[in-house]
Amino acid sequence: MISATLNRKVTSMPTVTNILDDFPILHQEVHGHPLVYLDSTASSQKPVQVLEAMDHYYRTTHANVHRGIHTLSEAATTAYEDARRRVARFINAPSTKQVIFTRNTTESLNLVAYSWGRANLAPGDEVLITEMEHHSNIVPWQLICEITGATLRYVPITPQGELDYDALGQLLNERTKVFAFTAMSNVLGTINPVAELVAQAHAVGAIAVVDGAQSVPHLSTDVQALDADFLAFSSHKMLGPTGIGVLYGKKEILQAMPPFLGGGDMIREVKMSGSRWNDLPYKFEAGTPAIADAIGLGAAVDYLTQLGLDWISEYEHQIMTYAWEQLQQIEGLRILGPGPERRGGLLSFVLGDIHPHDVAAVLDMQGIAVRAGHHCAQPIHDHYHISATTRASFYIYNTTDEVDLLVTALNKAKSIFSF
Amino acid sequence: MISATLNRKVTSMPTVTNILDDFPILHQEVHGHPLVYLDSTASSQKPVQVLEAMDHYYRTTHANVHRGIHTLSEAATTAYEDARRRVARFINAPSTKQVIFTRNTTESLNLVAYSWGRANLAPGDEVLITEMEHHSNIVPWQLICEITGATLRYVPITPQGELDYDALGQLLNERTKVFAFTAMSNVLGTINPVAELVAQAHAVGAIAVVDGAQSVPHLSTDVQALDADFLAFSSHKMLGPTGIGVLYGKKEILQAMPPFLGGGDMIREVKMSGSRWNDLPYKFEAGTPAIADAIGLGAAVDYLTQLGLDWISEYEHQIMTYAWEQLQQIEGLRILGPGPERRGGLLSFVLGDIHPHDVAAVLDMQGIAVRAGHHCAQPIHDHYHISATTRASFYIYNTTDEVDLLVTALNKAKSIFSF
Amino acid sequence: MDDFYRENILDHYRHPRHKGHLEDPDIHYHDVNPFCGDEITIELKVKDGRIVGVAFDGSGCAISQASASMLTEEIVGMTLDEIRKLDKDYVTELLGIPIGPVRLKCALLPLKVLKAGVWGLEEWPE
Amino acid sequence: MDDFYRENILDHYRHPRHKGHLEDPDIHYHDVNPFCGDEITIELKVKDGRIVGVAFDGSGCAISQASASMLTEEIVGMTLDEIRKLDKDYVTELLGIPIGPVRLKCALLPLKVLKAGVWGLEEWPE
Numbered sequence A, B: 001m002i003s004a005t006l007n008r009k010v011t012s013m014p015t016v017t018n019i020l021d022d023f024p025i026l027h028q029e030v031h032g033h034p035l036v037y038l039d040s041t042a043s044s045q046k047p048v049q050v051l052e053a054m055d056h057y058y059r060t061t062h063a064n065v066h067r068g069i070h071t072l073s074e075a076a077t078t079a080y081e082d083a084r085r086r087v088a089r090f091i092n093a094p095s096t097k098q099v100i101f102t103r104n105t106t107e108s109l110n111l112v113a114y115s116w117g118r119a120n121l122a123p124g125d126e127v128l129i130t131e132m133e134h135h136s137n138i139v140p141w142q143l144i145c146e147i148t149g150a151t152l153r154y155v156p157i158t159p160q161g162e163l164d165y166d167a168l169g170q171l172l173n174e175r176t177k178v179f180a181f182t183a184m185s186n187v188l189g190t191i192n193p194v195a196e197l198v199a200q201a202h203a204v205g206a207i208a209v210v211d212g213a214q215s216v217p218h219l220s221t222d223v224q225a226l227d228a229d230f231l232a233f234s235s236h237k238m239l240g241p242t243g244i245g246v247l248y249g250k251k252e253i254l255q256a257m258p259p260f261l262g263g264g265d266m267i268r269e270v271k272m273s274g275s276r277w278n279d280l281p282y283k284f285e286a287g288t289p290a291i292a293d294a295i296g297l298g299a300a301v302d303y304l305t306q307l308g309l310d311w312i313s314e315y316e317h318q319i320m321t322y323a324w325e326q327l328q329q330i331e332g333l334r335i336l337g338p339g340p341e342r343r344g345g346l347l348s349f350v351l352g353d354i355h356p357h358d359v360a361a362v363l364d365m366q367g368i369a370v371r372a373g374h375h376c377a378q379p380i381h382d383h384y385h386i387s388a389t390t391r392a393s394f395y396i397y398n399t400t401d402e403v404d405l406l407v408t409a410l411n412k413a414k415s416i417f418s419f
Numbered sequence C, D: 001m002d003d004f005y006r007e008n009i010l011d012h013y014r015h016p017r018h019k020g021h022l023e024d025p026d027i028h029y030h031d032v033n034p035f036c037g038d039e040i041t042i043e044l045k046v047k048d049g050r051i052v053g054v055a056f057d058g059s060g061c062a063i064s065q066a067s068a069s070m071l072t073e074e075i076v077g078m079t080l081d082e083i084r085k086l087d088k089d090y091v092t093e094l095l096g097i098p099i100g101p102v103r104l105k106c107a108l109l110p111l112k113v114l115k116a117g118v119w120g121l122e123e124w125p126e
């Protein structure tokens, strides 16, 4: 069933059949059908290289990091810091000190909101986000605006699912202290022009916080070229394990920020009367970190780098474009968001008035895993006056054959619910 | 080298030789000597059962939890929630809703300090902790006292390394809103009388926050019998993976608390104008959780339960007592903290005026892993006017033979540094 | 597949019983499923501790809406004490299909709303 | 083992050079290693952009103290520009032993304090 049948424009790549060998989870049947996993936007699968890196760590190297001077602790520290180095290189961070390990994108964004926000926001200030944000880039700002008295504003979206740039021009003003936006929408698929948006934020003196949860796994990312002040992303969406995420930040900004979580490792000195903070990145890494998970993320970054992000985004683009064309032909199916040229490898849609849960359940009965719901982005759904969508998303291990199976299954859903 | 030579008082247990089979990492040489791992207080090793549970999850089941209705997502959700059930049973929590997954003890304590503290502390209020706390149970309270204007007070310790109960009686008063203390000191080994301390806190109307990082892995824990309002602990110290920790809390208190981190999964409804929170425990679990790590912790809890916590603490007690006796005989060696009857399975000591780093380095050259430093508990060290100690700690895979090797190695350190 | 969307579930979904609103309900309660956004409102008439009238409204998938429709058929005539005792198994038996933990929330939402409305029980039925 | 605690390291540890304090130092700087609590103070006399006097004080392990002692032997006569260029490798070559990442902090603490005192460079030498 699974094979690579695309005419790819890019050269020098592993065949997808080879890639599939690295993902044991995909070689199983679900309800008697071969599994078709189209839910990587929620969480990707992991290649054996990542699993083996973690297993090897636990079987040979584990000890707590940074504070031990015995052989295992030195080796664990080296492995953990080496993972940080790989991640820094992956996003072209100027220094490893600017790569902070968190649990996930959500924690990264909360760290910025709580630490930077508490120190820099006051009544009269404005925080600007967009209507296409994931809850993780909405709720932390709602919370910190409540604490600080700052005002939260939203850039609206156009009917085509793009940011409304006219409105943005007006909303971004000298009261704006921070502009936080997603690089790619997890519902609409829209790829936002990050570098331009960052420049616009800087032009009014605001900092730019980029939610890279969907972009970093799929598009080549260079934080220096983007000039982003912060970039947040999650390991589990980019072939890495759960339990680890990243916050990149500009050094001067991170240095000026008060700490967030307090505890071991993030201190320089603890006296009963008060404490002094450790250097970056440790100031923001309190307690024993997710050591094995960081090492797994390091292996995932190696895997992605070997494939090449340019190949990955081109490959996904071709599958998504094919899917877009095929799905358009299903009567009653409506895809949200922009056309294939402006979107990443995912499609959210409604199918007549069949509830997305029911679509997903019927697809699951045919072995196809898609997501249904509001995808943690209720404001987008409110915008379109729908409560939920069905989303199919693609990654390096998917094929156009799987798109054909999706189309067949969607037609089956229509026939069951036609009434 | 490694064998179980103890006369154990308890019945029905696996031999330690069998246990050792489950820990591949321990079967290696360090600097030409068999590894002797005496650093479990910093982080324990993991049995293959834990590693296999995680690997199996990634190879067969992984998907994001709670929001997907396809087969993998349902299975991942079941596995994740099942891990929560095991942990709840392990500490005898009345309900799984009261078991919140965090990254580690440190994050658990910060969650309480930030969320409960911001809602309940004001100038004039007092937060009481002890001089024997780990930085993770000091710094969050320093931070929240600075934010809220509450005053932080410390229960002093006696020269024997126990809490000064007379002082405690005076420090605990009607201004005290929270009493946060460790169940077992990670430096002194002191086991505190948790149920009594909780009762004393309640008697003045304060809540009791228990740092269980060192007790939960080694002593049978029943949160209902202890009547603790909160209990924090870390997976990585109890045979589980890194990247996951637990906060247990009383239901009414958790329900009344504002959320901490904002984002996906912790909300009931997100409107642009504001949000409503999800039920427990999800209100406090923002973003994609450390799914595989939670499953690994579930397997660790199974492993500990099978051995039996009573056996574990008795076994460690015997090794520690033996070590205590042997180390006492080394001239110039001074052990901090109480005698064997009142302590858990760890010994921190100074050896003449040899710096603990040098002790640890010489031990490492002989294959023995111990920790040296302030163990993230500077106030204790300040109390004793020393900057660091060397710590040997014991767990289920250690033996008295290893204690003998430790003694030999310590004598070697003395001879190198005698001058 | 046909196992999951049995004819009686589809029938309740297509032709929901008691869908709409009561005039002057004694109890009116509304909630959403935070995991997916499904919504259910339940209205009740109560007399002498017994349910004598019911209506529901809402939007969501076949499972949540069929579950609501089936539940309204069963509860008229029940005492409030009987309502309190209804549990997870009661609903899954009504639906008559095996159901995973995530989808279970869809199935249980109507009962959750019912018990919250009658008894203030805000928790998911177990 | 004898590799790690070579005789010259133990010698500098036992008999530290330039340990103590200067009268009227031009530069005085103190810092601790957050990972272990080792402390180093360095005092300097500077003339025409050159170091003409040095003293250190501190407490810590053989590696940090020997590293400080060795460093003080080398830097007298150096220009401040030369100090700026001293790096990690300079220190590990002075010590002459292989050294892991955690212990490396002990070895580098004296150089870190020196560069912070002279140039305000607060980062760990690389």
Ligand SMILES: Cc1ncc(COP(=O)(O)O)c(C=O)c1O
Pocket (backbone or CB within 6 Å): A264, A286, A287, A288, B041, B042, B104, B105, B106, B107, B134, B136, B137, B182, B184, B185, B186, B211, B213, B214, B234, B376
């Ligand atoms: C008593 C105590 N509390 C808290 C901690 C912090 O644990 P973690 O680093 O897993 O957050 C430790 C671990 O060193 C500890 O021993």
Ligand SMILES: Cc1ncc(COP(=O)(O)O)c(C=O)c1O
Pocket (backbone or CB within 6 Å): A041, A042, A104, A105, A106, A107, A134, A136, A137, A182, A184, A185, A186, A211, A213, A214, A234, A376, B264, B286, B287, B288, B289
């Ligand atoms: C755009 C976007 N932001 C943030 C997140 C949150 O990621 P996590 O759950 O890993 O914190 C997601 C994941 O669903 C996302 O798609």
